[in-house]
Amino acid sequence: MERETADQLETLHPDAFGWALHCCSGDLSRAEDVLQNAYLKAASGQVQFSGASTFKTWWFGVIRLTALEEFRRQRYRDSLLAKLWSRWTGDSTDPSPNPARRVELDEQSATLRRALSQLPNRQAEVLHLVFYQDLSLREAAAVMKVGLGSARQHYERGKAKLRTLLTPSPEAPHET
Amino acid sequence: MKPDSDLHDHFARLRHADHIAAPAWNPRWTRPPASAAREGLLQLPGWQWATAALAAVVLAMLALSLRDPGKQASPNLAQALPEFFDSSPSDPLFADLGLTGAQPSDALLPLHLTIALP
Incomplete structure (x- = not known):
């Protein structure tokens, strides 16, 4: 190499x-x-x-x-x-995974990972590539082997759904 | 304010946590394996190995069938084989057992074993 x-x-x-x-x-x-x-x-x-x-x-x-x-x-x-x-x-x-390493992920990171896992695969991929890896939508589309229009659609839908998942629901029961 | 800054913050935290968990860089990863050429040969897909084996078998069968063209026309063995036994021998089958005095090979025997017959 x-x-x-x-x-x-x-x-x-x-x-x-x-x-x-x-x-x-x-x-x-x-x-x-x-x-x-x-x-x-x-x-x-x-x-x-x-x-x-x-x-x-x-x-x-x-x-x-x-x-x-x-x-x-x-x-x-x-x-x-x-x-x-x-x-x-x-x-x-x-x-x-190794339990010693699992604890290194803080709770917020774990929450984000859980939310991403609930998204369709393509949406989670494009969000990771754009927000985590700082790739452009065009580059993300190239990595995912999809067209730019398709990547943009996954991106917009994924963002909306991720926000919903990350926003704590007011109706969620609180532990006492 | 940067658009989608809330999501950027979330992903930045995840990125930081992942970087901590990432294994340390090892320069060995970028060195070609010692047996790269051999592995490249052996890493053929299974169907390629199966096709090559089948082709080898077909070639071997073809070569065998071409090498033995007289297999179909079996020869007349009674005529092809030599005659081992003479059906009407001119000499007697077994030599005469009667002793006729000294033999030429008697000189090879030790002296004390040489028996003089009357």
């Missing part, structure tokens, strides 16, 4: 982890796996930056694709056959 590419990856690493975390629905251990697999793809030359978009847009697209692949593998692992196999071989893994 070229030195310049490696430097760009290092600079983007924290945000790339945040994006991987979003793609993995907040699962820290899966996000780490996804990110390492994406780095492996880049290091072994399976994916190469062609310059057709910004480096960040390209890299986030790679991470998104890797997360989808990981999701398919995870679905297989969660299947009944795989569960039986792991029980027979005695190989069981805990899918929940």
Whole structure:
């Protein structure tokens, strides 16, 4: 891998982890796996930056694709056959994130993540890319592999719904 | 006031928390694996391996069928094989057991074993 590419990856690493975390629905251990697999793809030359978009847009697209692949593998692992196999071989893994790291997320962040998880996937993706990653709508559309108009529609609907979800309901029962 | 500043604030907090939780950067991640070329070869999709195996089997069967063209026309074995036994031998089948004095190979025997027959 070229030195310049490696430097760009290092600079983007924290945000790339945040994006991987979003793609993995907040699962820290899966996000780490996804990110390492994406780095492996880049290091072994399976994916190469062609310059057709910004480096960040390209890299986030790679991470998104890797997360989808990981999701398919995870679905297989969660299947009944795989569960039986792991029980027979005695190989069981805990899918929940490390508790020591979970406490590092403050309550407001957890609230936002919960709200995002209630949005349709596309809406949550575009909001994350725009507000969290500071991408433009056009760049977000490129990462999501959708048209600009579609991305804008997801963005507007997502914002409205997220505000509703984040606003505490006055009718919510209070604990005494 | 910046539009959507409320959402920006929420996401900024989430971003900060994620950065704390992010694993430290490891320069090894950007180095190509030692066996990248070999792995690239072995990481063919399963269907490609299956197709290659099927093609190899078909080629092997084709080569075998071309190599043995006389398989269909079986030869007349009675004519093809040589005759091992003579049905009417001119000499007796077994040599005569009668002893006829000294043999040429007697010189190879030790002296004390050489029995002079009357």
